[in-house]
Amino acid sequence: MRADLASVDGGAAPAGVADAAMLLAAARTVAGIAASHADQVDRDAAFPGQALAALREQGLLGALVPREYGGAGASIETIAAICRILGGGCAATGMIYAMHQIQVACVVDHGIGSAWHQDLLRRLAAEQLLLASATSEESIGGALRTSSCAVNADSGTLHLLKMAPTISYGAHADGILVTARRHPDAAPSDQVLVCMLRPDYTLECLSGWDTLGMRGTCSNGFRLEARGSVEQVLPVPFGEIAEATMTPFSHIVWAALWTGVAADAVQRARTLFRAQARARPGVLPPSATRVAEAVAIIQLMEGRIELALNHYRQHRQGSGGMSAGFALAAEMNSVKTSVSALAIEAVQTALLVCGMAGYKQGTPYSLGRHLRDLWSAPLMINNDRILTNTAHLLLADRSS
Known part of the structure; x- marks a missing residue:
């Protein structure tokens, strides 16, 4: 996980090592930009927009997407090293990047074979989309493996309503992965993960984010209401x-x-x-x-x-x-x-x-x-x- 993966002893570097070195070099560029704004981001609890623009410009949001879908095909080791580099510049920027890549990893590992999710991976790489996560709920707190809200499906369409006490950078994301019960009669632990993109949902802010630290993650509480296709549900429990x-x-x-x-x-x-x-x-x-x-x-x-x-x-x-x-x-x-x-x-x-x-x-x-x-x-x-x-x-x- 060390950030010195770019050092290679003599000769031409293997493709994977060379690609990792390029990604880490790009991360250092972004970290410098993030560091120059970190105090202001912290003081104002402001979303680190300049750093996220740099992440997009450097193609780092799609780093984990496999090559066949247009991404860099980075390993978890490289993603971890990028997170470390970004954290040295601005913790909020690094946390946003880490949480985005967690969502991408879920789609990569469990969405291959689903046409809708494969198309999402292509869009992630091409458009450098930013993904957020909505797992917590007002009625259950942060219990990851329990959901109160449920997917209501009818003739291939779905609707869900989630009252989330926090959705980190939710107002700035291009999509949100939402946990919910499989159907209204399902047990709280019978959950699915639904990929919703910006046109699919509305957010109503319920609470602010005035905290001791990680202020730039802008983890407000939201009422999230989403409508889409059942194809957007990842095909794995x-x-x-x-x-x-x-x-x-x-x-x-x-x-x-x-x-x-x-x-x-x-x-x-x-x-x-x-x-x-x-x-x-x-x-x-x-x-x-x-x-x-x-x-x-x-x-x-x-x-x-x-x-x-x-x-x-x-x-x-x-x-x-x-x-x-x-x-x-x-x-x-x-x-x-x-x-x-x-x-x-x-x-x-x-x-x-x-x-x-x-x-x-x-x-x-x-x-x-x-x-x-x-x-x-x-x-x-x-x-x-x-x-x-x-x-x-x-x-x-x-x-x-």
């Missing part, structure tokens, strides 16, 4: 989509993003540390051990994500049975809870190095935005809920 793709992909790319935010904070601390060392040659600044500690935390986060990527890749190459499925789910839960906590620890350690220069706004070493953005990390699918789920998985797994 949502439970399978969530288990195989949405949950593991989410935890990996979120962890990569949080690592990027924390790494930028630690880099600011290292820059100040070097300046202190140059000011007094031969004397190690008092913050030396804290810098070493912060760098070690980032390395631990990187290793944790790399391990999760390896497990995810191995699982997709072969089923491994029920026991392997339990192990993967526990692993993905663990990477989310551990990295979300370590990211905060890394920034708090960096803040001890930067001192008042980090505590104050408007300095080269300011870390307030980083810390406020990362306080959202343990709350995005609350860590307590995830740890409880992991405990149930460990009980159910009889392999050891």
Whole structure:
């Protein structure tokens, strides 16, 4: 997941490595634009429009779409590396990109074979559409595997109404993937995932987004009413989509993003540390051990994500049975809870190095935005809920 995938030892790079290098170079360009607007985005809780325009210009919104549909065919490793790079520039931009790619991954993994969804993939690549997600509901909160709203189908058309307490960047998206019960008489857990595009739905804003951090994600609450074709329902039950793709992909790319935010904070601390060392040659600044500690935390986060990527890749190459499925789910839960906590620890350690220069706004070493953005990390699918789920998985797994 390291952002140095572009380095290749001698000779012509293999196509996949060269393509990854180009995507990462494009991400660095976008990250620079995002960074120049990050403070304003945070201050005004403004959608990062300049960064999203740059993502479109660089073709990065369609990076995950397979080549046969006009995309770059990027791997999850490359997408995670892009998320890390963007997170170093602007956490809100990186989170929007990560959440968009989670939706694209669901269509790629579970929509192939459906003519409507294959056409959507072509449009994603050609038009650089931005996809959002509506999974939470006022009556059920953030319980991903439960829906209250239902698909009402009649003669090939569908209608659904969802009261969503948050839809991140919903007002700015070109489409929204919506969870709902399969039909009005279905159980709350009998869910489908419906791909709705901008002409198919209306949004009525129900609540604002005045938060501590991640302010640029503009995650307002909405009344979402959609009408379309039954062809827009992904042909796989949502439970399978969530288990195989949405949950593991989410935890990996979120962890990569949080690592990027924390790494930028630690880099600011290292820059100040070097300046202190140059000011007094031969004397190690008092913050030396804290810098070493912060760098070690980032390395631990990187290793944790790399391990999760390896497990995810191995699982997709072969089923491994029920026991392997339990192990993967526990692993993905663990990477989310551990990295979300370590990211905060890394920034708090960096803040001890930067001192008042980090505590104050408007300095080269300011870390307030980083810390406020990362306080959202343990709350995005609350860590307590995830740890409880992991405990149930460990009980159910009889392999050891």
